[in-house]
Amino acid sequence: MQAELVLDARHGVGESPVWIAAEQALHWVDIPGRGIFRWHAPTARVTSWSTEEMPACIAPHVAGGWVCGMESGVFHLQLPQGEGKAQARRIAAVQHAEAGMRFNDGRCDRQGRLRAGTMVMDMSLARAAGQVYALDEGPSLRALVPGLITPNGMAFSPDGRTMYLSDSHPDSQQVWAFDYDLDGGTPTNHRLFIDMRPLPGRPDGAAVDEDGCYWVCGNDAGLVHRFTPRGQLDRSLPVPVKKPAMCAFGGAGLDTLFVTSIRPGGDLSDQPLAGGVFALRPGVRGLPEPACRLPL
Known part of the structure; x- marks a missing residue:
C-alpha cells in the first residue's frame, strides 16, 4: 500500500493529528517547533x-478552541482567523516530578475527559518520572498511572471500556490495556497488551x-501496525520515513489514516520526507474523535 504525502x-x-469533520480539516502540532497546523482537505x-x-x-473543545497539554500544564487555546499566535489560557497547572518535563x-x-501523560524531555536519562493525568473538572490534575x-499510544476501545497506553522508550517498548470505569474515568486491571520488543519499531502514537483494532506507529521502523483486540498483529503498513509518530482516522468517510512523523538530525538522504x-487507505474506518467537555 502506497502512502500519499499530504504535506512535506x-x-x-x-504529533497529535485530529480530524474535524465539520471543517473537513486535519489539525496537528509540531512540538519543538511550537506550532499548531491545520490542513483543509x-x-x-x-x-x-x-x-x-x-x-x-x-483535543477540540465543545465550546470552541482547543485543549492542549503543554509544558507547564493544560491550556485552552483560541486560534485566530488566519495565521498568528494562539491565545492561551492555562486551566490546570502541573507539578512535575523534576525539571525538564512536559506533556x-x-x-x-x-x-x-482529557487524559494525558508527562515525560522527561531528555530521553537519554531514561527517567521514569512521567505519569498519566486526568483532567475531570476544575483546575486540578489527578494522577492515574505513574512510573x-x-x-x-493512548487510545480507547469503541465502547470506551478499555484504555490503551504505551511506553515508547527503548527501555520499555510495551503497550498495556486497562479496564476503564466509564463513570469515574479511572483505569484498573493493568495488563500487558503488546510486547513490542521482538517486533519492528517502538510503540508511538x-x-x-471501528472494529476495535489498535493502530500504532512503529517508530524507527517506518511502519504502522494494526493489532486485533486480543493483541495479535494483523498487518503492517509502510510509510516513507523511519519515525512515524502518531496516526488518526479522518477524511469524509473516516477511512483515511493520517500519519505524522519526526524529522531527526543527521543525514536524511534516505528519508527526505521525514x-x-x-x-x-487501510480499508477500514475509524471513529470520530471525542471533544473535550471540561467546564471552562
Missing part, C-alpha cells in the same frame, strides 16, 4: 499558529478503528 512539513516532532490549504510553550497533545501523548476518553518514561504528514 519537515516537523521536528509532528478540499483546498489543501495549510494554516499555522505559534504557541509560547511546546504543544504536545490537542506528551494524550486525548479525551469517550466521555470527553512512565515516555507515555504514548495510536488510534482505534517530518511530513502522510495518508494511508
Whole structure:
C-alpha cells in the first residue's frame, strides 16, 4: 500500500493529528517547533499558529478552541482567523516530578475527559518520572498511572471500556490495556497488551478503528501496525520515513489514516520526507474523535 504525502512539513516532532469533520480539516502540532497546523482537505490549504510553550497533545473543545497539554500544564487555546499566535489560557497547572518535563501523548476518553501523560524531555536519562493525568473538572490534575518514561499510544476501545497506553522508550517498548470505569474515568486491571520488543519499531502514537483494532506507529521502523483486540498483529503498513509518530482516522468517510512523523538530525538522504504528514487507505474506518467537555 502506497502512502500519499499530504504535506512535506519537515516537523521536528509532528504529533497529535485530529480530524474535524465539520471543517473537513486535519489539525496537528509540531512540538519543538511550537506550532499548531491545520490542513483543509478540499483546498489543501495549510494554516499555522505559534504557541509560547511546546504543544504536545490537542483535543477540540465543545465550546470552541482547543485543549492542549503543554509544558507547564493544560491550556485552552483560541486560534485566530488566519495565521498568528494562539491565545492561551492555562486551566490546570502541573507539578512535575523534576525539571525538564512536559506533556506528551494524550486525548479525551469517550466521555470527553482529557487524559494525558508527562515525560522527561531528555530521553537519554531514561527517567521514569512521567505519569498519566486526568483532567475531570476544575483546575486540578489527578494522577492515574505513574512510573512512565515516555507515555504514548493512548487510545480507547469503541465502547470506551478499555484504555490503551504505551511506553515508547527503548527501555520499555510495551503497550498495556486497562479496564476503564466509564463513570469515574479511572483505569484498573493493568495488563500487558503488546510486547513490542521482538517486533519492528517502538510503540508511538495510536488510534482505534471501528472494529476495535489498535493502530500504532512503529517508530524507527517506518511502519504502522494494526493489532486485533486480543493483541495479535494483523498487518503492517509502510510509510516513507523511519519515525512515524502518531496516526488518526479522518477524511469524509473516516477511512483515511493520517500519519505524522519526526524529522531527526543527521543525514536524511534516505528519508527526505521525514517530518511530513502522510495518508494511508487501510480499508477500514475509524471513529470520530471525542471533544473535550471540561467546564471552562
